Amino acid sequence: MLVTLEGLDGSGKTTVWEALHDTYPDATFTREPTESWYGEAVDRAIADGDADPLAELFLFIADHADHLSRVVRPALADGDLVISDRYSDSRYAYQGATLEGEVKRPMEYIRGVHQPFTYPPDVTIYLDVDPRTAMQRSGATNKFEQSKYLTQVRQNYEQLMEWQPERFVRIDATQSPEGVLDDVEDVFERILDGE
Numbered sequence: 001m002l003v004t005l006e007g008l009d010g011s012g013k014t015t016v017w018e019a020l021h022d023t024y025p026d027a028t029f030t031r032e033p034t035e036s037w038y039g040e041a042v043d044r045a046i047a048d049g050d051a052d053p054l055a056e057l058f059l060f061i062a063d064h065a066d067h068l069s070r071v072v073r074p075a076l077a078d079g080d081l082v083i084s085d086r087y088s089d090s091r092y093a094y095q096g097a098t099l100e101g102e103v104k105r106p107m108e109y110i111r112g113v114h115q116p117f118t119y120p121p122d123v124t125i126y127l128d129v130d131p132r133t134a135m136q137r138s139g140a141t142n143k144f145e146q147s148k149y150l151t152q153v154r155q156n157y158e159q160l161m162e163w164q165p166e167r168f169v170r171i172d173a174t175q176s177p178e179g180v181l182d183d184v185e186d187v188f189e190r191i192l193d194g195e
């Protein structure tokens, strides 16, 4: 089973992902961008304020393709629980926002590029936080962490949840980190019990 964590920067998803290591020590924990050289190329694009948005999208997608073949698919084939801090929805939401006005219907376009080869998550936990709180928490350290941009990213996540309500679980991430973690652990208990 593949469970992904999504949300704005500062939603606390990395903290949750780290805490889950103790609860599910046998799971495969992974993240996007990855630590491979593709992931390093992605980090360079993130740090470059002038990166071409379409070129950047395809770097993220290259990293995803490598992540799938090297980590996600082998772990799933072994029957592992795979927990990923960010995954395809980050592209749909974030690059969906950077490509606004560059290509027609950017979210549909990016989903269309993924569709033939990606492995869709079984469950996606969305840590919902408003852009203001997200920015205060993350310290707005990279080009994606700007208010107007994050407002669009959040709208894109809302659109994704509207399209596929059965895949998403929304959690209020404005509460305390302990509260968020409790809610996330409840979700894991329910999904692992097969509910």
Ligand code: TYD
Pocket (backbone or CB within 6 Å): 009, 010, 014, 032, 033, 046, 060, 085, 086, 087, 088, 090, 091, 092, 094, 095, 142, 144, 145
């Ligand atoms: P991440 O490493 O999760 O951020 P953090 O620095 O909070 O740990 O992701 C780095 C940035 O890249 C983040 O601002 C979100 C963005 N991102 C995308 O725009 N598209 C993607 O597909 C992914 C995976 C991340």
